[in-house]
Amino acid sequence: MKIIDTDIAIIGGGASGLVAGIAAARYGCNNITILEKLPRVGKKILSTGNGRCNLTNSSISTDDYDGDTELLSYISGDIENPEEFFSSLGLICKADDTGRVYPFSNAATSVLDALRFAADFAGIDTICEYSVTDIKKAKNCYIITNGETEVRAKRVIIATGGKAAPSLGTTGEGYELSKKLGHSLTKLYPALAPIRTDVGLVKSLKGLRVAADVSLLADGKIIDRQSGEVQFTDGALSGICIFNLSAKAAKYVGKGEISLDTAPTLSKEELYGIIKSSAEIRATLPCEELLTGIYHKRIGQAMLKKAGIAFSKTCGEITSKEISLICTAAKDSRYPIKGVSDWSLAQITCGGIPASEVSDKLESLKSSGVYLCGEILNIQGKCGGYNLDWAWKSGYTAGMNASLSLSE
């Protein structure tokens, strides 16, 4: 078997792994090897932000994360502001008016290229198509293998991501490797994903979008709230605001509901007045046209159905009570939570290795000399650049500390 000796082996050449390598080099290590199972590094980065890579956010706090948020306080080194870090790699960024930060080029390839050039410039050895299948501790090193080539490393950084989007390389192998090193795992479930509901309720709306205030309800109480554009898909509700509710929704499958207020800027009274006047203007038309001046025709018809209005009526025959029912359907239309879409449609993993199993240097408390970073740890951000922000910052912290520990 071929043997490679290295000071720091990084398992996974994704967002956190690439930055870990760059940081390790900045802090003095000159023998770093990235092991990536896909034919090229950073494939997921290219898919982020719809190909634009929403790489951070201009406003970040612990409230933007779930899971073991104490991990955020472990961030150290010169990475407090990822925009400055990327600027040091020659990448210019810009924020949109919601605070989401993108590369100036609007192209995720620019982000990956900046990282690749910096890794090459630092002399990092990148071995692609190397899928780590085993890791064990030896006397003075860790022995990593893919069954063909053995890598012997003084320090190891596990940056294998989670289980979301398996076609981009993340199939959860990092969890198994970490277990071999003594780690445990919290429950894992897909997040930042569409929420599945009754197929019948959304079938006629497939492909449509509506601006809404969205509430996650359990036992009639509001658990969380988001605003934004909701997309109706095959049996599911989708869109950023839905993604942001998906992690919590997973806890209420079969017992919770999603409520859509599709007239968020109007009070019930104002909406009542608008529908009443529409009923008068369109008095002789079939009632299925009642809401076509307010909503997309198919959405309007779905609301009438939800309100139980018989389509045989004309608009002029709609009663005041029925208008009230339509207002309720518009401002509080309920969709039972049947589940959260599977890993293939999820952007991130909820759960992971608990914070209690790493030090504030992101070093494993189960196997010294092993560091963990990125999505494999139990912390999850909402949509808006928060997950990549964590990946860069935790990667930098792990890389820096692994490097510094070599000279201790």
Ligand SMILES: Cc1cc2nc3c(=O)[nH]c(=O)nc-3n(C[C@H](O)[C@H](O)[C@H](O)COP(=O)(O)OP(=O)(O)OC[C@H]3O[C@@H](n4cnc5c(N)ncnc54)[C@H](O)[C@@H]3O)c2cc1C
């Ligand atoms: C479609 C999509 C869009 C997204 N958009 C955004 C966005 O705009 N903004 C944002 O903040 N977040 C976004 N995210 C989330 C973000 O991409 C991830 O949270 C982040 O990439 C996690 O970084 P990581 O380094 O932990 O893992 P990853 O970037 O997933 O990298 C892990 C790497 O490890 C490799 N690997 C896995 N197992 C092995 C093994 N056994 N041996 C060797 N290599 C292995 C994988 O091939 C992969 O290259 C998006 C995610 C998806 C799926």
